[in-house]
Amino acid sequence: MKRIYLDHAATTPLDERVLNAMQPFFWQKFGNASSVHSFGTEAREAVEKSRETVAKAINARPEEIYFTSGGTESDNIAILEIAYANRERGKHIVTSKIEHHAVEETCKFLEKDGFMASWLGVDKEGLVDLGEVGNAVTGKTILVSVMHANNEIGTIEPIVEIGKICREKGAFFHTDAVQSVGKEKIDVNKMNIDLLSSSAHKFYGPKGAGFLFVKEGTEIQPLMHGGGHERGLRSGTENVPGIVGLAAALEIAEKEREKENARERILAKKLLKGALGIENSWLNGPAIGPKRLSNNVNLGFDFVEGESMVLMLSDKGIAASTGSACSSKSLEPSHVLRAIGLPHVKCHGSLRFSLGRGTTAKDIDYVLGALPRIVEKLRKISPLRKGVDISEFEEDIEHVHGHEH
Amino acid sequence: MYSEKVLKEFRHPKNLGKIHNPDGLGKVGNPVCGDLLWIYIKVGKNKKGQEIIKDIKVKTFGCVAALATSSKLTTMAKGMTLDEALKINKEKIAKELDGLPPQKMHCSVLSMDGLRRAIEDYRNKKAGRIEPSKKQPSRSSCRHRNKKGNGKSN
Numbered sequence: 001m002k003r004i005y006l007d008h009a010a011t012t013p014l015d016e017r018v019l020n021a022m023q024p025f026f027w028q029k030f031g032n033a034s035s036v037h038s039f040g041t042e043a044r045e046a047v048e049k050s051r052e053t054v055a056k057a058i059n060a061r062p063e064e065i066y067f068t069s070g071g072t073e074s075d076n077i078a079i080l081e082i083a084y085a086n087r088e089r090g091k092h093i094v095t096s097k098i099e100h101h102a103v104e105e106t107c108k109f110l111e112k113d114g115f116m117a118s119w120l121g122v123d124k125e126g127l128v129d130l131g132e133v134g135n136a137v138t139g140k141t142i143l144v145s146v147m148h149a150n151n152e153i154g155t156i157e158p159i160v161e162i163g164k165i166c167r168e169k170g171a172f173f174h175t176d177a178v179q180s181v182g183k184e185k186i187d188v189n190k191m192n193i194d195l196l197s198s199s200a201h202k203f204y205g206p207k208g209a210g211f212l213f214v215k216e217g218t219e220i221q222p223l224m225h226g227g228g229h230e231r232g233l234r235s236g237t238e239n240v241p242g243i244v245g246l247a248a249a250l251e252i253a254e255k256e257r258e259k260e261n262a263r264e265r266i267l268a269k270k271l272l273k274g275a276l277g278i279e280n281s282w283l284n285g286p287a288i289g290p291k292r293l294s295n296n297v298n299l300g301f302d303f304v305e306g307e308s309m310v311l312m313l314s315d316k317g318i319a320a321s322t323g324s325a326c327s328s329k330s331l332e333p334s335h336v337l338r339a340i341g342l343p344h345v346k347c348h349g350s351l352r353f354s355l356g357r358g359t360t361a362k363d364i365d366y367v368l369g370a371l372p373r374i375v376e377k378l379r380k381i382s383p384l385r386k387g388v389d390i391s392e393f394e395e396d397i398e399h400v401h402g403h404e405h
Numbered sequence: 406m407y408s409e410k411v412l413k414e415f416r417h418p419k420n421l422g423k424i425h426n427p428d429g430l431g432k433v434g435n436p437v438c439g440d441l442l443w444i445y446i447k448v449g450k451n452k453k454g455q456e457i458i459k460d461i462k463v464k465t466f467g468c469v470a471a472l473a474t475s476s477k478l479t480t481m482a483k484g485m486t487l488d489e490a491l492k493i494n495k496e497k498i499a500k501e502l503d504g505l506p507p508q509k510m511h512c513s514v515l516s517m518d519g520l521r522r523a524i525e526d527y528r529n530k531k532a533g534r535i536e537p538s539k540k541q542p543s544r545s546s547c548r549h550r551n552k553k554g555n556g557k558s559n
Contacts, residue, residue: 303466305467308468308472325439380422381422381464383465
């Protein structure tokens with residue numbers, strides 16, 4: 001059966017050019033980058049060359065780039081270690097209600113450890129309000145962490161302005177850019193960023209490789225203690241093939257970014273237009289345009305549940321994802337969809353398509369052929385339709401889930 | 406994540422839909438993840454004169470597990486006496502499906518609750534009793550409430 005992958009926000013396939021760049025470092029140039037001999041030297045050279053490539057891509061200096069295992073680790077180092085290194089200055093952090101779990105859970109952990117967190121709300125498009133940021137950041141605030149682009153609904157946050165507020169008030173600014181690196185132009189200087197997290201497998205690089213940008217002069221302490229790798233911030237033998245792959249993937253992504261974004265945006269519009277032809281459907285997040293990642297289309301369908309849609313699509317060879325509670329381990333619906341004000345029953349009906357380099361107009365046509373029938377099939381067996389009152393159940397649900405930040 | 410049997414039941418569900426003028430209707434909503442399910446029954450008699458579930462249909466808004474358990478429960482209950490049907494429990498449904506992921510066990514509870522409500526609705530109507538939900542307009546309790554069926558198909 002033909003398979004169409006439309007879940008690039010979850011992960012991307014490794015680019016073949018990246019694989020070719022990585023291959024020698026698994027077995028021919030396998031040295032430990034800390035070793036003095038020639039095996040070590042060639043590994044070290046590859047790591048440092050990769051560091052330069054990454055630094056250039058985001059307008060940083062090589063010594064400000066720290067290689068990690070990925071987005072989660074980068075977020076953890078940034079948030080925990082800024083907090084612990086600066087706790088004498090204040091114990092207040094500011095973040096948003098739509099962060100990835102790697103940021104959300106790390107901030108919650110700090111809350112349990114005596115820090116205070118302010119959780120910024122968002123509007124119906126998922127945008128943080130700058131006035132609220134300004135009010136939340138005080139003299140006691142040591143860190144502000146707001147993502148660059150949202151993984152579920154593709155909203156691009158006004159991080160330049162958030163960074164500016166942080167500079168003015170003397171708080172460090174971290175941004176989780178896992179979804180945006182390689183897709184949006186990043187300039188850490190112009191964007192007033194102190195710390196930035198990224199993960200290679202989101203831009204056609206390998207899994208298990210990521211980086212953290214830390215602006216020079218930022219007070220931070222290590223999370224991993226050991227041999228003092230990565231200038232003492234992140235001990236552990238360097239993942240040389242992963243680092244080489246990350247840099248190669250980023251270089252390609254940067255080169256192709258604008259052209260690919262324009263191409264994906266056309267496909268996203270086509271998908272959206274076709275899908276909205278289905279009755280009682282809507283787009284979650286901002287309109288397709290500058291406020292939204294070009295590859296993200298997050299749809300909602302009344303009266304049907306997301307996990308069932310995802311499995312039925314999968315039976316047709318199409319890979320998508322959902323923010324429905326039923327597909328999450330916690331049985332909580334997506335905190336992002338809740339934060340933009342969707343009631344529970346509507347969160348259930350969400351369906352995310354994230355397009356990528358391999359996506360074609362033909363793929364979109366295929367999806368638009370399959371999707372209406374799937375929605376119709378599920379609606380036929382659903383007790384819900386226009387005019388059916390479920391307020392009594394809703395109230396139950398609200399009560400059980402009613403613990404916002 | 407799901408067993409082959411769950412997936413098969415999801416792909417080829419039985420008894421989905423509704424019965425016009427049912428003898429009993431059970432409406433339940435799951436507060437844990439928000440699934441909703443309406444069960445419709447027609448009651449008949451077997452040769453011994455016992456009341457049996459002659460026909461059963463279900464409408465479900467929910468995940469793969471909710472749909473699969475709805476289908477499986479209705480298949481199991483069809484033809485059973487009302488008393489036998491009341492003995493179906495979540496373990497029995499899960500066993501028939503080669504197990505459910507632990508976080509999805511409540512889906513089988515939901516369909517079971519729906520069936521119990523439908524039978525209760527039938528028995529209440531037969532006894533000429535007033536709908537308990539109509540007698541209790543106050544909603545002070547915030548616990549999981551199963552909406553009682555009102556016997557009217559909608």
